Amino acid sequence: LESDDNTPGVVDQTNSIQTVKGVPSVDVPRGFRAALQMLVADSPQWKINTAGGLRIHGFRPDPFVRERVPRTQDMNLWELRLTQSGYWFEQTGAGAVLQFDADRRLQENRLFRSRSVLTWSDHDQEYAYEQDFFVFQPINVDNAMSYQLGIFGFSQPNTHVSSYNIAVKWRHRLHREWLFAEIQPLLSWPEDQNFRPTTSILFRLEAVLGGVGCGCYGL
Numbered sequence: 001l002e003s004d005d006n007t008p009g010v011v012d013q014t015n016s017i018q019t020v021k022g023v024p025s026v027d028v029p030r031g032f033r034a035a036l037q038m039l040v041a042d043s044p045q046w047k048i049n050t051a052g053g054l055r056i057h058g059f060r061p062d063p064f065v066r067e068r069v070p071r072t073q074d075m076n077l078w079e080l081r082l083t084q085s086g087y088w089f090e091q092t093g094a095g096a097v098l099q100f101d102a103d104r105r106l107q108e109n110r111l112f113r114s115r116s117v118l119t120w121s122d123h124d125q126e127y128a129y130e131q132d133f134f135v136f137q138p139i140n141v142d143n144a145m146s147y148q149l150g151i152f153g154f155s156q157p158n159t160h161v162s163s164y165n166i167a168v169k170w171r172h173r174l175h176r177e178w179l180f181a182e183i184q185p186l187l188s189w190p191e192d193q194n195f196r197p198t199t200s201i202l203f204r205l206e207a208v209l210g211g212v213g214c215g216c217y218g219l
Helices: none
Strands: 002-004 031-042 047-057 060-075 078-089 093-107 110-121 126-138 143-154 160-175 179-190 198-207
Touching: none
Parallel strands: none
Antiparallel strands: 002 031, 031 047, 047 060, 060 078, 078 093, 093 110, 110 126, 126 143, 143 160, 160 179, 179 198
């Protein structure tokens, strides 16, 4: 059972700037999803899962199915993860997401991540492109920082860049391992503003319930 922001959400976008047409936006849940998920394979390299259920948005339930196939490979100083996901919603149709993450530890307490995402939507009949670069830095047991540079683009009406973004995020643990607060200032250059600089700030309160090991950035 999870909140729903009216997007497929089949690939983990943790620490990524959520966007609509490449313009930064705040994810405001407008409903929820209830699903039964099955773990098909579980190994150090493969964790395949599939799910089916209902998205409740307004008064009309929206049945859906989705599958997520991640593959992890260690290569010396790098950890590589390739994730292929597919989904189908009755109201919006089918789509697929291909995501590639490359992690490298810079120092004992710093992690670099390159993330490339390609999304296909049958409903919109277009591809969406995203390239992000992150640096994650824990400050102490209760605080962590992340720094992000992102580039977004779309294939329609022709292949083009829709936004450039720079963000800094401060994450603070409020209580034990399940309650967190975040502040994220953002500087963006969106296409619909003729790539003029636009500033915004995001405040988020997050509660993580269940078996969790660390509320930071996986360092």
